[in-house]
Amino acid sequence: MSQATSHVCPTCDWVCEVPNLSAGERARCPRCAHSIARGGPRTHAGTLALSLTGLILLALSIGFDFLSFDVQGRGHTIRLLDAGTVLLDQTYLFLGILVLATTVFLPGLYLAGAFYLSLALARDRPLPGSTAVCRWLAPIEPWMMSDVFIVGILVSLIKIVTLANVMLGPAFYTFCAYAILMLAITSRFHPTDYWHRFVPAGNLAARPQAGRTAAAQGCAGCHACGLIFTASGTRACPRCGHRLPAAAGLRLQRTWALLAAASVLLLPANLMPIMATVSLGYTTPATIIGGVVHMVETGSWPIALIIFVASIVVPIAKIGMLGWLCLKLQTGRPATRLGDLRVYRVTEVIGRWSMIDIFVVAVLTALIQADQYMAVSPGPAAASFAAVVLLTMLAAQSLDPRLIAQRHTPT
Ligand SMILES: [Zn+2]
Ligand SMILES: [Zn+2]
Structure with a gap:
């Protein structure tokens, strides 16, 4: 038996x-080619097993040795959390919290939430607080960066491999497995399954006609739970409470402010x-571009290319692309095409990879401590650079893609 369901394209x-x-x-979506629905899995036992395995791997990654650094018989071993706690100890609070939140705490919370909701779905009944858990799961997803952290670790190791013996601890391997598992879980687990199963839309649901935009029919589609509802006067989804994007003018103002900062x-x-x-009493500061030049000079040009693209090209390109989209929307230029939506999607996907350099600084600071013949510490640009990454990610989230799509006819 085949039964069609209505979806509103989030883009x-x-x-x-x-x-x-x-x-x-x-x-x-037939209009913009954005993926709007995926088939299966219909059993939740697999997601339950994956999220439990992910939690166990994360616990092992925290509990065992992560990396060891040995130079001239003087060694130092770090654990995963040291990449953040050493920064906190050195009063780099913003960097320390950012590293711990994006690599361990937010992915851990997501895994625990996915486990709890999968358990409810597998048992076919809601568990205490599971609806509240479902509400905060979706906003966490863009801020999980275990995969970017892995690349940051590899770049760090290549940077110091000529200086000392670096040994990978068991936690390094469990963390790699955990990062891969996170990708599998986020692509497999859909919080909308929970809403559809346990919180039926009932008479909250509107039935707009397919082949037109929801806004043109006085409706809105909730990104978080998938409900399509009549949007007159309401600023939040009546089923899950997810807030609708602010008015167009306010969104543009906010995006401009974030881009300016x-x-x-x-x-x-x-x-x-x-x-x-x-090293030996001498301090050698390194800028981002200085680090790239040094890598080229030492023959590590692939790493130089990664850092150059992630740390210099991506932030500037992202600010440029978002500014260009804002300008088009602000001036009402009629040439806005659906190609602009692709530009927007690129800004959403690439932004988080700029965190590689911050993770390199965190890993090297933790690994190379003052008790050896040299020490590494973050420079004044590290916090500014991390803030640039965060602000551009927030700017991309603030500029709702539907603003761009609304300027394309037909509606
Ligand atoms: Zn679409
Ligand atoms: Zn909703």
């Missing part, structure tokens, strides 16, 4: 009818040292 607001999908099948911070982030190395 362009198009109302689509989607038939029942088999496992592995994917439905795309990021642009200002880009200057100290690039002109001041991001890291300082103290």
